[in-house]
Amino acid sequence: MPTKPILLVDDDIELCALLADYLRHEGYAVDSVYTAEAALQWLEQDTPALMVLDVMMPGQSGLELLQQLRPRWQVPVLMLTGRGEAIDRILGLEMGADDYLAKPCNPRELLARIRAILRRSTDLPAVAGQAEIPADTPDGVFPRRPLVVSGIYLDPGMREARVGDQPLVLTSAEFNVLAYLMQHAGQVLGKAELTRWVLHRELGAYDRALDVHVSRVRQKLAQALGSERDWIKTVRGQGYQLVRSE
Structure with missing residues (x-):
């Protein structure tokens, strides 16, 4: 379980409260902000374990926020997009989002995506020494040496x-x-x-x-x-x- 919180960035206050309660019940610390500007202010103070970012927000959009944060922060980002907005999903990924989920989303599916992103961000432990591809690395398992x-x-x-x-x-x-x-x-x-x-x-x-x-x-x-x-x-x-x- 990450020590840093998950940051929800969505102008839908009720949805943020619902998702925050669900994720806290699963053991995660959660903070919520409702504008891109507030998210940038939050990032200036701390770095979350992961950001759940809505594409469509009043003022600065989620895509515009993603474009600003990527040069400075490599925090994992899960985009929430409109169900029919395939172009937003592609743009989000091209700008550096890790994955996307269509709204309205099932909290259990959101939890599964969050767990997957956090797992792949931390599942490659270090082993000292430089080597070519190890011949004894099993198929389907990430390498554990350089x-x-x-x-x-x-x-x-x-x-x-x-x-x-x-x-x-x-x-x-x-x-x-x-x-x-x-x-x-x-x-x-x-x-x-x-x-x-x-x-x-x-x-x-x-x-x-x-x-x-x-x-x-x-x-x-x-x-x-x-x-x-x-x-x-x-x-x-x-x-x-x-x-x-x-």
Whole structure:
């Protein structure tokens, strides 16, 4: 259980009270604010374990808030979007949200998503010593030692990734995408498998979360490696593959 609170950011005061009561009953500390401006003021004082952020708010929107906070804070963010607003979900993920949930949401589903995001933010313990991909790492289990593949260095325990001396700034979902692809470098991994092990949930119909996370990792690798080469290949109808350097 995280020691820091979950921060609810939504202009619906009654919904915040309902969700806060439910999450507190499950053992979480919860704070609520009702505007993007109030959320920024809150962040200046502390960093939450996770932020639940509504897209549609009066004044500054949730997407505008996300765009402002990402350069400064890497706090996990779960976006709440209108059920029919697929474009908001994609935009939120592209701006650095970890996952999304359509409103009105079931509190039990929200709790499951929160647990999944918090788990993947902290489930890679450190083991000293740098190594290539360990041959004894079981399939479906994240690596527990630093990995080096194609000039990319990733330390699961420190939650650190870099190319040479240049750090890769990744969200928790992006970090886990890269870790799992590096662990299975050269293999084609299906979207259902990646979603299960990276996002800790099943792949849903019309679910684009994994695709957007992979796309963001691909872009960041291309910028850091200074190459037009596509380091993460899309294998149509099958999934994704991290290409080893020759």
